[in-house]
Amino acid sequence: MPEVEQRALDTCSQQGASYADVRVVRREDESISVKSGRVEAVSLGESEGLGVRVLVDGAWGFASSSVLNTREADRVASEAVRIARASGTALRQPADLDDRAPARGHFATPVEEDPFALSLETKIGDLLAADERMRAVKGIAFTESLFHAQRERKSFAATDGSQTEQEITHVGAAIEVNAVEGDELQRRTYPDAGGGYQAAGYEYIRSLDLAGHAEALAEESVKLLRAPQCPSGRFTIILDPSQLYLQIHESCGHPTELDRVFGTEASYAGTSFLTTDRLDDGFMYGSELVDIVADATAPGGLGTFGWDDEGVEAQQVPLVKEGRFVGYLSSRETAPRIGRKSGGAMRADGWNRIPLIRMTNINLLPKPGKSLEEIVEDTDDGLYLASNRSWSIDDRRLNFQFATEVAYEIKGGKRGQLYKNPTYTGITYEFWRSCDAVGDERSYRMLGTPNCGKGEPGQLMHVGHAVSGARFRDVQVGVGKW
Ligand SMILES: [Zn+2]
Numbered sequence: 001m002p003e004v005e006q007r008a009l010d011t012c013s014q015q016g017a018s019y020a021d022v023r024v025v026r027r028e029d030e031s032i033s034v035k036s037g038r039v040e041a042v043s044l045g046e047s048e049g050l051g052v053r054v055l056v057d058g059a060w061g062f063a064s065s066s067v068l069n070t071r072e073a074d075r076v077a078s079e080a081v082r083i084a085r086a087s088g089t090a091l092r093q094p095a096d097l098d099d100r101a102p103a104r105g106h107f108a109t110p111v112e113e114d115p116f117a118l119s120l121e122t123k124i125g126d127l128l129a130a131d132e133r134m135r136a137v138k139g140i141a142f143t144e145s146l147f148h149a150q151r152e153r154k155s156f157a158a159t160d161g162s163q164t165e166q167e168i169t170h171v172g173a174a175i176e177v178n179a180v181e182g183d184e185l186q187r188r189t190y191p192d193a194g195g196g197y198q199a200a201g202y203e204y205i206r207s208l209d210l211a212g213h214a215e216a217l218a219e220e221s222v223k224l225l226r227a228p229q230c231p232s233g234r235f236t237i238i239l240d241p242s243q244l245y246l247q248i249h250e251s252c253g254h255p256t257e258l259d260r261v262f263g264t265e266a267s268y269a270g271t272s273f274l275t276t277d278r279l280d281d282g283f284m285y286g287s288e289l290v291d292i293v294a295d296a297t298a299p300g301g302l303g304t305f306g307w308d309d310e311g312v313e314a315q316q317v318p319l320v321k322e323g324r325f326v327g328y329l330s331s332r333e334t335a336p337r338i339g340r341k342s343g344g345a346m347r348a349d350g351w352n353r354i355p356l357i358r359m360t361n362i363n364l365l366p367k368p369g370k371s372l373e374e375i376v377e378d379t380d381d382g383l384y385l386a387s388n389r390s391w392s393i394d395d396r397r398l399n400f401q402f403a404t405e406v407a408y409e410i411k412g413g414k415r416g417q418l419y420k421n422p423t424y425t426g427i428t429y430e431f432w433r434s435c436d437a438v439g440d441e442r443s444y445r446m447l448g449t450p451n452c453g454k455g456e457p458g459q460l461m462h463v464g465h466a467v468s469g470a471r472f473r474d475v476q477v478g479v480g481k482w
Contacts, residue, residue: 004050005157007070011077012054013159017084019055019097020077021158023309024048024068025351027150028116034127034145037135042120049351052076053310056084058094064352097332098341102161103313107306109169110299111201115149118202123147127173130210134177137218139225141180147173147205148197148450150462154309162311170302170462172197172450173205175214179221186224186420188217188405192242193388195447197462198300220406223418230407230422235477236382237424238375238469243404244364245447245465246388251428252285252292253362253463255397256319257345257454258328260357262337270395273428276338278325285325286432289367289470292320294329296344296360301464302448303347303360310355312344319362323433329357349459356455361446361464364438372439372469377413383477384408384415385422390480401425403480423480431472439468 005022012020029045049066050073061084063076115123127145134143154166174196176189190196190213198204239247254260255272263271274283286292296314298304305314310332319327328338329345334357346355376384387405394400407422408415448464 001157001163002155003070004068004073005155008050008052008073008077009157009159011074012052012081015078015081017054017056017081017159019159020052021156021162021310022050022052023348023351024050024155026153027350030116030149032123032127032147034124034131036142037128037131039124047350050076051348051351051353052080053354054080054084055095055097056081057088058096059084059088059091060095061085061087062354095333096336098336100312100332100341102158103156103164103307103311104162105306106165108167109199109304111169113202115169115171115202116151126205126210130175130214133211133214134175134218137215137222139179139222140177140218142178144176145174145210156307156309156311158311164307164311166306168199168305169201170197170199170450171202171204172448173208173210175210175217177218177221179225181225184225186221187389188221189387190217192245192447193405195242195245195449195465197302197448197450198446199302199304200300220418224406224420227418227420229479230383230419230477232478234474236379236471236473237475237477238379238382238384238410238471240384240386241443241445241447241467241469242387243385243402244467244469246391247402248292248362248364248465248467249359249449249452249463250391250393251397251400251431252319253359255428256328257357258330258334258338261328262334270397273396273398274325279328279338283325284323284433285320285429286323287435288323289435289438290320290323290432291365293318293363293365294343294345294360295363298361298363298446298464298466300446301361301466302450302462303464308344308346308355309348310342310346312342312346315344317343329359331357347461349461353455353457353459356459358454358461359452359463361466363466364468364470366441366444366468367438368440370437370440372443375437375439375469375471376410376415378437379410379471380412382410383419383422384410385424398428400428421480423478425476425478431475434473434475435470436473437471439470441468444468
């Protein structure tokens with residue numbers, strides 16, 4: 001174990017901690033943005049430090065520093081213990097951690113083409129090429145293209161003997177095109193409404209073929225200006241992966257965070273309708289086709305790792321099984337309160353933040369049978385909604401409204417007329433219970449979002465969602481105002 005980590009743990013133990021863990025994290029970031037043909041910003045960031053978390057008489061303390069030497073490790077460890085003792089005086093329920101074997105090993109994201117080793121010119125060139133093709137389409141007002149890469153090298157050690165090393169690489173890219181007429185703006189984005197993020201190397205960005213999709217995307221944004229408003233009423237709707245992943249994020253990912261259920265996150269992020277009595281009662285969250293899993297082992301996911309930030313091994317945790325609500329995202333402290341062991345969902349945004357219960361990869365499992373296109377062919381009358389434009393959902397994650405960039409009419413199994421400004425609303429469990437078709441492996445893909453917010457001070461987390469698209473019956477559809 002590195003000396004700095006050993007020293008921090010020893011100091012914590014000597015000063016009376018019953019448990020301590022230390023993370024040393026080095027994070028590199030690179031982002032590039034191109035706006036309307038010009039390189040708007042290139043930013044490179046690097047940050048390194050250690051965070052020490054301790055448990056003293058059942059109370060948590062945390063402290064951190066960007067200075068990595070043994071003297072500072074002593075100081076930070078002592079500060080964490082002091083904070084734990086101070087917070088112990090206001091303790092409502094002493095923390096009690098689940099039992100587990102010490103974590104040991106090494107994990108790295110498989111990367112074919114290192115995004116940080118690649119020249120800036122290449123990455124900028126790929127964005128500019130896509131940007132140029134978007135702007136070549138008549139009627140385009142402005143465009144934007146983005147690239148982002150992040151690499152984290154994390155070393156974790158704990159007083160129980162755990163010691164792990166991880167190297168996690170994430171990349172993402174998006175292009176956006178805006179057509180404007182009068183005070184109306186119509187936007188199209190690729191890929192997947194900003195969800196084009198994976199744990200991978202630059203090979204993933206190449207696979208997106210941004211330039212190859214740019215022209216059709218721009219043409220559609222112009223067409224939207226002339227398209228009729230989306231019809232209002234009750235409709236059968238099919239959600240493209242570019243919308244479905246955010247539906248899952250907001251209406252299943254967040255309400256299954258166990259700290260939120262216990263009310264410890266209520267002030268910032270709200271509570272949850274998925275209370276623990278609903279777990280005991282086998283509450284029907286959705287139809288029998290709905291299988292949702294928190295899978296930290298899924299290839300390419302932004303929530304894929306070897307161990308979470310309290311040393312719990314990556315695992316697949318069923319949240320909804322054949323429609324029934326069966327599990328939560330949890331931690332070593334919260335899981336025992338429902339008689340379980342941690343599902344390994346504690347994640348921290350860098351070295352200077354305490355881990356919180358976060359999504360890993362919240363995936364709607366594909367169903368063998370029909371591809372997404374075959375589900376469209378199997379639909380007489382309905383709407384196909386794609387690419388998230390906005391969302392809102394209440395504190396308990398029950399009543400929601402989503403808007404998408406486009407809707408296409410489905411008549412007799414064929415996609416036709418384009419509609420603008422579609423929205424749909426619902427109540428989480430009624431909506432998921434109305435799901436009567438889920439696409440198979442052929443349209444199943446891993447998407448992700450790098451900016452899921454939670455906590456005070458705020459933490460942004462990278463989380464993944466693999467989805468294949470799905471059909472829902474009798475959903476309230478309307479027109480959004482922009
Ligand atoms: Zn979120």
